[in-house]
Amino acid sequence: MTILVDQGTRVLVQGITGRQGSLHTEEMLRYGTKVVAGVSPGKGGGRVHGVPVYDTVAEAVEAHPDINASIIFVPARYAPDAVYEAVDAGIPLVVVITEGIPVHETLLMVNYATRRGSTIIGPNTPGVISVGKCKVGIMPGHLFKPGRIGIVSRSGTLTYEVALRLAEAGFGVSTAVGIGGDPVTGLSFWDVYEMFQRDPETDAVVLVGEIGGTREEEFARAYAVRRGKPVVAYIAGRYAPPGRRMGHAGAIAFGARGTYEGKVEELSRAGVPVAGSLREIPALLTRALREAGSG
């Protein structure tokens, strides 16, 4: 068992005939992910890398009742519609790669999905990978070595960087989840941590955060009360100027809110060691595992 996805995951690709959809379908298949169907309105009947394409999600699900996850490569303008379509078809896990979906649309979409029992990863996420088993995302699979550390992150390439450093230090990854770089996302750090908490294949978690918003602070408050498996955090943006949007729509600190110092303070107070640089992550992890008695 791993979290969110595993060998039993059967994936639908929405937007499969587009450039990104087609490229990453091939990459996911190469990784061993069971991509069973794709959807592109008006392109039904064709195939992409051997995967049958349908006009609607309803048709795809009817032909492949084993579909239990969808990944969305649909442009921002049409992406919310694609999400509602997947949720209404009863797909329990929807990974939204698309960047630039209006925040208020995401707010409605995520609340709708929650009410219907679907989990949304993203938007603006690299997706989720359970190393060696299944990848529903766009991350380069070869950078992740299998192991027992969970990663939960707001950022794509930074996740790969952290995975590389863990590998160099002899740590592998059980599952890595990108919650997404937007101000509103389907999953929080705590949601994913609770999944790792229940996952027998994960011993400790690396939380990769950044300036802006209050997600890390929310995690810290929950962890302070209900701490379990050890967590080590890294927060990007220590030297970024306040009041400027640093790439991600969510990465903007304003006033006293969302600052590096505030995040580090809350995490430290909750008992989460925060690495001052990327290089420190493996050492902090080693110590945290030793203290937890499992390293």
Added chain:
Amino acid sequence: MILHEFEVKRILEQYGIPTEQAVLVGEADVGRFEELVSRLKPPYVVKAQVRGWGRGRMGLVRIAGTLSEAKSHALQMLGATFRGERVRHVMVSEKLRVVRELYLSMMVGGSPPGVLLLASSAGGIEVEEAAGGVLMLRVDPYTGLRSYHVRRVAKQLNTPESAIEPILRGMYKALWDYSLTLLELNPLAETERGLVAVDRKAIADTDSGNPRLAEFISRYEEELGSLQLEAKRWGFAAVELEGDVAVVGNGAGLTLATLDAVAEAGGRPGLFLDLGGGAAAERVKAALKLVLSEPGIQKVLVNIVGGITRCDEVAKGVVEALREAGGRSVKLVVRLTGFMEEEGRRILSEAGVKVFGALEEAVSEVVGP
């Protein structure tokens, strides 16, 4: 996009939220200062219009007893810079007699995500540290603002429901109508005229495509310098900083972490540039040329973790940019790891560009003598 205060004021007024009498004075209007401001009664508050927090501490909010004093404050502020941004407008407001300062804000976020409503009876500067605490309510987007929310806020602020209700309803409606991810009244002042929003801030979601934002976006774009305009054209996220080291990376988080590593090693970042994902040679070339066109930049660190992005493509882009930019002498260091790393390294080494596999090595090379 952080809106200007005067833009937020206009939005609030549309929703019936009381604000003070004020006049906006742009750089071109200085000659008519007395004429414009004379319809207001002294004393005045003169506030530089900048997109950010913390202007008070930088002397960009000042009180004036007379018209001529107000003008002299305004002249000092116009043309000043606030975190690299030139002050183009000042707002001159009537200074109201304030009995009590309150804080009220709505922001989109949280878990599960909703509209977070924050209220505190201690308005002013650092609301997060307020004694008496901050009330935080989550408003579900499907059920909207309910009467019990209003009752709880009224109690927290110790104000009559009838006074706070129209303000809360107006704010909530404005948040949706204008695609605001944050709307903050700080302070919301209790005055002899009742509650008045005397200062306000908002962040609008520019991805929304909301036509109501068109005027604000076009003003924002007029304020952009040539570097920002070019970055926008290519879809790069670029932020100008104070130092001399340009930091270029693929992905927002990675570029931020690279900036931190440079600063940590004693370097002074002068530019943040996120290429975004899947950067092909052409985009990398454009980004590098943009960086090299910045006169303040003496050193460049390119940090690429290749996944979807091919390291060999990046290398080609770097080499072409160097060739086209001609003799400008900057120290260029590249860190490449991941997909097609070997080929990328070969291309760069042959062109005489220093290339590293580990970020720390690349950082000490770029920062070092």
